[in-house]
Amino acid sequence: MASPFASQLGTNYSPNDEEVPKIEALLVEPALRLKRLEDEIGELQKALDKLAAERESLVAYVEGHKSLLSPVRRLPLDIIQEIFLACIPTHRNCAMSASEAPVLLGRICSSWRSISLSTPRLWAKLHFVEPPRSYGPYASIFHTTRTTQHLEGAKSWLGRSGLCPLSISLRTPHTSHAPVSNSSLQEFLQTLIPFASRWQHIDFSMPLATFDVVSQLTETDVPLLESVAFYPFSSSETGWNRFRVLHGLRVSSIYAIGDDLTAEDFPIRWEQLTVLEMAGATWRTSMTSEIVLRILRKTPKLQSCKVMLNDGHPSSGPGILSSHPPVECKFLRTLQFSCENAAATFTQLLDRISLPEMRSFILRWEIDSHGGRCPSLAHQFKRWTQLESLDIDSESTPTPDLLEGLCSLPPTMRRLVIHDVGLPVQVPLDASDSLPGLDVCPLLETLEIYRCVNISDAALLRFIAARMGVAPRATLRRVHIKFNRYMTFDILPSLQPFIEAGLDVSISHTELLPMRFTPWLGMSDT
Structure with a gap:
């Protein structure tokens, strides 16, 4: 609509006394027209509201009847149960939480709740966590209430498991001030004892x-037990020989931690053992290369072995293994050593172990006060012709020895993980114009380097580009690098085509901490 005041609209202009009546006269007809439009809109809105209400009623009617035709309603009970079982975590036990199966499945509808409660296999895996203690005037009451609730929930959970073999894990906050005598774990263990005949994995x-509660059980009390993991919070002698459950008829996997670990003290049926994993302080362990040889000799079915070694004792010397004949481990696929010094003895140990099925090797070498370092492993890598994964700590390995070892890796290598790296940028990972890096591990799929310092961003970019650019050898799938230095330049834009093609790339650098500045510093109200 045309207006003589169009140029003043939207400004701060103030009309004078003569212009005010003119503006009021201009608004009479538009105001009436606006009123008529509002009345018309109101009538139309009433009609729309009536139609919307009718539509909602019809939608509810149609959707309600369509839901009766939903295929899931007609699934047989056994199919629904299998679907429920597929929701259970496979790599761990189930948490006592309503945010995941099996508890979550019972929160959907009454029918699903009935099915979940009547499917014992859903409740055969349980992870129990002791509620943490707190401080305050009502802390004790609060902790007791939470403990009681957790215990009752665990009892109900186990009661639903029927006659299924059980997989149970227990955790507690590691606090020295928490009195063990009042620990809810003791109460829970007492609850578990009647179910010992169904323990399969603990x-x-x-x-x-x-x-102590567990030490009262014997091998006859745990006929189904297959794997045992004990991680006590103590640096004193554990006395592993008192745990007679380790001698169960079906026990084949042992996981343990402790400073006094000597696997030979374990009451184990060695001939059926497939997994042996022990952890602790290497400088306190009494496990030596000689003991490891004896263990490997009496475990013909062993598939995975992770142990600590300390050959720094006076009784352990380079020549002490000369009297031991070689041991062939026909099924051993994973081997991990955490070592303390005695490089010569360690070399002799590897020389006396035949590993025809070796797939994964992990080495953690503790540098002692004398500067002991890991020996060159090039000779061993040439022997392990089917090796696929290597995880090594390069800080404890002289750079020439490490490079020699990497260049000796078999062509079957698919995963390489290096910690505390001190590699130069030239070879073997630096893919320069002549691409020498392509000759090392041609089937490499995963490369992970942590606390990387000496490999440049440019070298990493050239290596990835060379690996991804040669079609017959483009096997690289994952590159995770954590630099322990600042970024020289950002290579991610250059890697974007490879990332879009499916390459999993994660590259991080040490970052400068930002300065915290505030103009109110020192004022009383801040």
Whole structure:
């Protein structure tokens, strides 16, 4: 609509006394027209509201009847149960939480709740966590209430498991001030004892004194037990020979931690053992290369072995293994050593072990006060012709020896992980114009380097581009690098085509901490 005041609209202009009546006269007809439009809109809105209400009623009617035709309603009970079982975590036990199966499945509808409660296999895996203690005037009451609730929930959970073999893990906050005598874990263990005949996998991490409840059991009490993991919170002698459950008829996997670990003290049926994993402080362990040889000799079915070694004792010397004949481990696929010094003895140990099926090797070498370093492993890598994964700590390995070892890796290598790296940028990972890096590990799929310092961003870019650019050898799938230095330039834009093609790339650098500045510094109200 045309207006003589169009140029003043939207400004701060103030009309004078003569212009005010003119503006009021201009608004009479538009105001009436606006009123008529509002009335018309109101009538139309009433009609729309009536139609919307009718539509909602019809939608509810149609959707309600369509839901009766939903295929899931007609699934047989056994199919629904299998779907429920597929929701259970496979790599761990189930948490006592309503945010995941099996508890979550019972929160959907009454029918699903009935099905979940009547499917014992859903409740055969349980992870129990002791509620943490707090401080305050009502802390004790609060902790007791939470403990009671957790215990009752665990009892109900186990009661629903029927006659299924059980997989149970226990964890507690590692606090020295928490009195063991009042620990809810002891109460829960007492609850577990009647179910011992159905234990299949147990994983207990708790104070050492709490294990006394378990030590009362014998091998006949646990006929189904297959794997045992004991992680006591103590640096004193554990006395592993008192745990007679380790001698169960079906026990084939042992996981343990402790400073006094000597696997030979374990009451194990060695001939059926397939997994042996022990952890702890290497400088306190009494495990030597000689003991490891004896263990490997009496475990013909062993598939995975992870142990600590300390050959720094006076009784352990380079020549002590000369009297031991070689040991062939026909099924051993994973081998991990955490070592303390004695490089010569360690070399002799590897020389006396035949590993025709070796797939994964992990080495953690502790540098002692004398500067002991890991020996060159090039000779061993040439022997392990089917090796696929290597995880090594290069900080404890002289750079020439490490490079020699990497260049000796078999062509079957698919995963390479290096910690505390100190590699120069030239070879073998630096793919320069002549691409020498392509000759090393041609089937490499995963490369992970942590606390990387000496490999440049440019060298990493050239290596990835060369690997991804040669079609017959483009096997690289994952590159994770954590630099322990600042970025020289950002290579991610250059890697974007490879990332879009499916390459999983994660590259991080040490970042400068930002300065915290505030103009109110020192003022009383801040």
